[in-house]
Amino acid sequence: MGNHRQILLKNIDHPDQHTVAGYESRGGYSVIKKAMGLDPLAVLEEVKKSGLRGRGGAGFGTGQKWSFIPRNSGKPIYIVQNADESGPGTFKDRLLLERDPHLVIEGQLICAWAVQSNFSVIYIRGEYGYPYIRIQRAIDEAYAKGYLGENIFGSGFTHHMIVHRGAGAYICGEETALLNSLEGKKGQPRLKPPYYPAAIGLYDCPTVVNNTETLAACVAILENGGEWYAAIGTEKSTGTKLISASGHINKPGIYEIEMGYPLLQFIEEECGGIWKGRNLKGVMPGGSSFPILRADELAGVNIDYESLSKAGSHVGSGGFMVMDDHTDMVEAALNVAHFYAHESCGQCTPCREGGHWIEKIFGRISKGGGLPGDVQLVESICGQVAGHTICAFGEALAWPAQSFIRKFPEEFRGRISEAREGRVISRESMNADVGGSH
């Protein structure tokens, strides 16, 4: 088993970690206290030095993002923590919110001090009822202890923090949609430019939007220094990453690994290998919004930004979905396509129409009614969607669909020609394939 430093999860198994007393007993809130003794720009500098990249999917430099916040605009500066976590295959933020909520709060306070913000919001997906209770209680405790509110540590610094519940819309994870949602509007993305949150964010004020895991990582960075963090992982992918591992593996769950860890070793050792003694067929390493990789493409691939990009996919949110060699890729592609068709916010024609169209085509191929040109048709629709929409949902829809037909063309074509030749073979859908979790 890889011997990974546990930075984010080091205290996760303590049963009282979610309480302020438990958190304090393991050094909690000492890092923000120390950080507030430093100049805010020095705090920002540590985060920059750490090389930390956003854990919500895009992988943008966190320190760099914070440095875009104008300090003298005369407007309030806001922080919004993106705890919407609705991307298929991703369930790591939930763990932090449930089991170590004060870590999340302390990370957010570090950001607040660095950018000198007096108000922040944790936007949590509506379905996360229990995590909501945990984080809300932790905030109440932090207020009672004086870690939140006015004059924190007698410094004169004020920071207020609230939790906002979403109500079931994947697109609200996109940062500008999230801000619209928070303002009481429909959660539809805004056009970038001009709506970069750092400049024109919540109520048109400068706003930092960061993922839960990103903010949580800032605590260890300020505790041990940016250079310490940068020394972990690889040059461009520093630190550790939470991987949400699911699908056909023996040990699904959340693993904290050091960036740069070999992907196949991760499957074998951490995930306990493929279930039922079967073989690996493919993996979506970065959640369903990035391309699938075939088993034979994985030799030498590591879990980090450089290696996964080179292999044609992405670290994304770390939503690591594994499929065994019994998986019907037409069904899998259809399942993913249904998600995107269902979740489009409907603002852009290519996304709204393209999503349904792709689903329809995969659907007819799956049912034995595929047409000879269908594979090319999906290619062409994907080309018309990616790069032609307001937000990156367009790519999230197109890239995976395209990757399924490119990586497993024989399955799609085979299904189509069988149908054309009247040899419809009744297959068990992949949903019939259960048993492992019994």
Added chain:
Amino acid sequence: MSAAAAQRLTEIKKRYPHPHSAVMSALYLAQEELGVIDQRGIQWVSEQLEMAPVHVQEVATFYTMYYKQPVGAYHFQVCRTLSCALRGSKHLTEHLKKRFHIKPNEVSADGKWSYEEVECLGSCGTAPMCEINDTYFENLTPEKLEAIIQRIEKEKPELRLSTLTDSLGDGLQGQPKSEVR
């Protein structure tokens, strides 16, 4: 709508820089009392927040967690997305269909049961799973789901956010345990 709900909303409004940000909370409050979001709820939210009704309506229809049609006292939301599908979520839906003799989004004659398929609920490591009202049930099989139904019939728990407790209990009171390592 009760005075208590209006009072709660006044409190919530104050937490935001702009009162319109409270529209989602307001809709939740309305749904808690009315069971669905219909014209009564829209009207109430619109008056409380001084927002145009059409604006409130737009928000209400955008999000899936505001029910425009009534649901059962126990609303089962089975995740159908990839990680759950790979581990047999379809069998859960089939079980519910047979068990309750209804189609998705229908309500059983006694008003007790309804179900639907929903998208990824962030519980993929404990797939397949089902959310009942506001409570997650994970690592399911049709047999386990049936056992849960039987306990619900006997114990009649609410399984709502307002009744979720903080304890890491095993029982019907939620199963908060995203699996670590």
